[in-house]
Amino acid sequence: MRSLNFLGLDETGLSPETADVLIQPIPYDSTTSFQPGTRFGPEAILQASHQVELWDEELGWEPMSCGTCLTLSDIPRNHHGPEMMIGDIKAHLQSYRDQKKMILALGGEHTISIPLVQGVKQNYPDLVVLVLDAHADLRESWEGSSFSHACTLRRIAELDCPIFHLGLRSLSKEEQKFLSDQPQIHSYSSQEILFHNGLDRFRDDLSAMAGRNLYLSLDIDALDPSLVPGTGTPEPGGLAWHHLLEIFKMVVALGPVRGADICELLPLPGSRLSEFVVAKSMFKFLSYLFFQLRKENPYVRT
Ligand SMILES: [Mn+2]
Incomplete structure (x- = not known):
């Protein structure tokens, strides 16, 4: 489907109908406020993914021989603003939604999560959204747009689903006030996770919703900038690699994950570290996911 694909996998014979997971690149940025360039993220991530070993040393298996991934063609960037782009993403993914396919989208800026979550919520009304992000993204509007990356979680909160937000460490006074009035947003700051066993509280809280359908949105700035x-x-002050893996394991164990995205990777000249970390995180997430699926149904693709 796409000449440069995830992990350089052999996709012979695979189609969107038969693949377990569809990797959907969405090279979009327009509202990024500080440093633009996340539209170059998907290409850099896919390139870096070719350096990831296919053997998962932690689980002692080769996940991609048990589950299948197909990398789709990019959704082209719409230059007429985020609302138009959101419409394009919805239209582009509709047929996969109708088939209830699991899509792992690659941003691009965090705005792309809005139509992705909306689409999955249509299929699974009990959806619970998990967000990893340094920022609250709870602004009503930002720099003239209600669909800026800085408003992502505010728009998702309007979909009326519980939200678990991990890694928070930057927000405005107004966002803090909004957050305090939102009982359905469960927040776990970076500091709580690093120093006060915040992941134990997260596991307990998410366990109360075990079995509900989940969506995972990973803004890569949740991780510490020394890593990404x-x-x-x-x-500064973000999560470590192994926090991310622990979160993936909890999420995969506690509910069926119906969709995911990884956003906000901005390739930097002179270093491939950030894109490699993202590519490896995708690999680990899918390894845990396929391992869990095999555990639930050992007769499938063993
Ligand atoms: Mn962020």
Whole structure:
């Protein structure tokens, strides 16, 4: 489907109908406020993914021989603003939604999560949204747009689904006030996760919703910028690699994950670290996901 694909996998014989997971690049940015360039993220991530080993040393298996991924063609960037782009994303993915396919989207800026979550919520009305992000993204509007990357979680909150937000460490006074009035947004700051066992509280809270359908949105700036310096709006004091893996494992174990995205990777000249971390995080997430699916149904593709 796409000449440069995820992990350089052999996609012979695969189609969107038969693949377990569809990788959907969405090279879009327009509202990024600090450093533009996240539209170059998907290409850089896919390139870096070719350096990821296909053997998962932690689980002792080769996940891509048990589950299948197909990398789709890019959704072209719409230059007429985020609302138009959101419409394009919805239209582009409609047929996959009708088939209830699992889509892992690659941004691009965080705005792309809005139509992705909306689409999955249509299929699964009980959806619970998990967001990893340094920023609250709860602004009503930002720089003239209600669909700026800085408003992503505000728009998702309007969809009336519980939200679990991990890695928060930057927000405005107004966002803090809004957050305090939103019982359905469960927040776990970076500091709580790093120093006060915040992931234990997260596991307990999410366990109360075990079995509900989940969507995972990973703004890569949730991780510490020493690990991912290439991001649109870096914030110090972020999560470590192994926090991310622990979160993936909890999420995969606690509910069926129906959709996911990874956003805000900004390739930097002279370093491939950030895109490699993103590519490896995709690999680990899919490895856990396929491992869990095989555990639930050992007769499928063993
Ligand atoms: Mn962010």
